[in-house]
Structures are given as C-alpha cells and as structure tokens.
Amino acid sequence: MRVLVIHGPNLNLLGEREPAIYGSQTLAAIDAAIAELARELSIEATCVQHNAEGAIIDELHAARKTYDAIVLNPGAYTHYSYAIADAIAAISVPVVEAHLSNTQAREAFRRTSVVGPVCVGTIAGFGAQSYLLALRAAANLAK
Helix, strand or coil: CEEEEEECCCHHHCCCCCHHHHCCCCHHHHHHHHHHHHHHCCCEEEEEECCCHHHHHHHHHHHCCCCCEEEEECHHHHHCCHHHHHHHHHCCCCEEEEECCCHHHCCHHHHCCCCHHHCCEEEECCCCHHHHHHHHHHHHHHC
C-alpha cells in the first residue's frame, strides 16, 4: 500500500515560521515521524512539498496511477484553490486533508476550505500529530 503526503506552500519553513501557530518541528522532523509510522503500519509513504499550486495539481494527477491514498495539507490554497479541489475531484484516490493548526479557531478566511468537500475527511489542530492521524486514516481508506 502506498500513500503520498503532499505538503503545501510555506511548510518548508516549519520550525521557524510562526512557531506559536505551527509548532517548532521542522518539516524534516515531521517527514521522519511519517516514515516511522508508515513502517509500523507496513505501508510506503512518500512525502513531497510544493509552494506552487500547479505542482500540487501535477502531484495529484500523477498519484492517481501509483498511490492508494493521499494526505494533503494545501496550506493557504485550502481557502481559495478551486483548481486543487477540481484535481482532487478528478481522481479516484481518496484524499485526507490535514492541517497543523485548528483552522476553525483562526482568522475568518481560514474557516472555509474549498478542498474539504472533495476530500474524504479533514484532520486539523493537532500540530504534527495531524499528519500521523491523517496517515492512519489514509491507510485505513486504502485497505
């Protein structure tokens, strides 16, 4: 079983970017935790990070033929990228939306997800644990 984890824009700056909101863990540390859990679950997890909307769409398109599930943190694209939502809707691979922060407890514009309605579910607000919970959910969906 193969799961693709896509980190969206600005997540490459984790650990230094607004640690009060996003935590102090780096993206490399989160990816290492994902890899460790993937081994425990006996699945293969591949992590990628893109700042560009088109690159995320390209990953989603390519994943439809090689992955059984996807974990996606679209970052700020969550709130306005109908193109990413359309890409998710166009593929049959289940997608779990994940967020480090509780988007419902933040600014008003962050409370709306345009990708959420085309995802199987959303996990948010648990810091780096959001990714691990989403990976577990994705693995269960892919079974």
